[in-house]
Amino acid sequence: MSNIKYLLLRRTTQIGLLFLYFAANAYGWHILEGTFGASKLFGFIPLAxxxxxxxxxxxxxxxxxxxxxxxxxxxxxxxxxxxxxxxxxxxxxxxxxxxxxxxxxxxxxxxxxxxxxxxxxxxxxxxxxxxxxxxxxxxxxxxxxxxxxxxxxxxxxxxxxxxxxxxxxxxxxxxxxxxxxxxxxxxxxxxxxxxIGKVSLIRVKHDHEACTNCMECKVVCPENQVLHMINKESISVTDGECTNCGRCIDVCGDDALGFGIRSFVNKKD
Ligand code: SF4
Ligand code: SF4
Incomplete structure (x- = not known):
């Protein structure tokens, strides 16, 4: 059954970050100041x-x-x-x-x-x-x-x-x-x-054995070309265009998708 776990986590993160920028402006908080282009975290860690x-x-x-x-x-x-x-x-x-x-x-x-x-x-x-x-x-x-x-x-x-x-x-x-x-x-x-995503560590992994080929993941994925392994093999989504949004995981009723660490040794990952 589909759920909205990652959707809720993403919205909380997005709105929380915006609130911290707002609070820097409105209340003088020094947690996160600036813009997404260039910020300061805790007043001293540069982010660009x-x-x-x-x-x-x-x-x-x-x-x-x-x-x-x-x-x-x-x-x-x-x-x-x-x-x-x-x-x-x-x-x-x-x-x-x-x-x-x-x-x-x-x-x-x-x-x-x-x-x-x-x-x-x-x-x-x-x-x-x-x-x-x-x-x-x-x-x-x-x-x-x-x-x-x-x-x-x-x-x-x-x-x-x-x-x-x-x-x-x-x-x-x-x-x-x-x-x-x-x-x-x-x-x-x-x-x-x-x-950057082409070499990033946390990736969506697909378990071909658990998959029932309902294709719900492909319906909700905003970059569904990256899910080329569905109905074929158990490998990770390695394309950089995947946004790690977790929509495919939320919607998968077969536990055939989940986040995992990419392996650079095993080609199948
Ligand atoms: S592609 Fe990414 S960075 Fe560009 S507008 Fe969409 S969510 Fe924002
Ligand atoms: S995490 Fe998001 S972008 Fe990546 S495969 Fe799943 S639904 Fe598509």
Whole structure:
């Protein structure tokens, strides 16, 4: 039977982190200050988003050692918990795109999906590279200027302005346009975390013996191409695009999926 354990844990984490940023602003708390781009944990541990850091470096700006250390800390952290764990456990846009995806299923809109054959899932990697090139050419962190993640975080912490229209546009695009359109096809930040996910330690493991091939996991997975082993073999999900959201585990009534540690020795893991 399906449950919502990981959904509840993810929402608690996402809202809890947003509250800590809000509390830094509103009450002067020093637990988590800044933005997802660059923060300070407990007032002294630097944290920096690696893609944001790369964009700033591409502009030619010389960054301090603390920012570089912050990016390294984040890379190492997500090399353990799963690169795109950032997407499903931290990023506030995930709540918007999850809602659009859930509504698509409830309204049966998947059947009406506009067939954007030209929009491939690897478009996000090209946009990631483009973001760096544009940053280098114009001397400004290109994605940061338009980033819906930053807009959403600022909006939830300090109040929304016109930027809310970007968030609404993503919601409508995912609901009526392309399924998982933004996070699964276009977001360059998600793409950068996918690269970390390719070598990350905590992975979803599939037990072929326990699986009854109901395919419920593939219905709810926002990146269902990563579940290519279902109905075939007992291996881990090693593709970097997996967000470690745990939806597939929540929905699996056969205990055929669960989190585990990836083995770099045994090829089957
Ligand atoms: S793909 Fe981008 S917007 Fe979507 S959850 Fe990941 S970082 Fe956030
Ligand atoms: S394989 Fe599972 S954990 Fe990974 S993205 Fe799909 S539903 Fe989420």
């Amino acid at each position: 988003d690696p893609y944001t850091t790369l964009q700033v470096l591409a502009t030619g700006f010389v960054l301090g050692a603390d920012v570089l250390l912050g990016a390294l800390i984040i890379i190492l952290f997500y090399m353990i918990v799963g690169g795109r764990a950032f997407c499903s456990w931290v990023c506030p846009i995930n709540m918007v795109t999850d809602l659009a995806n859930w509504l698509r299923r409830k309204l049966n809109l998947d059947k009406e999906e506009v067939n954007y054959r030209f929009l491939k899932r690897n478009a996000r990697y090209w946009l990631m590279v483009l973001g760096l090139i544009v940053s280098a050419v114009v001397g400004v962190s290109a994605f940061e200027v338009l980033s819906p993640i930053t807009i959403m975080q600022r909006g939830l912490v300090c109040g929304f302005g016109a930027g809310i229209s970007v968030v609404i546009a993503i919601f409508l695009f995912d609901l009526f346009g392309v399924k998982n359109g933004w996070c699964g096809h276009l977001c360059p930040l998600g793409a950068s975390y996918s690269l």
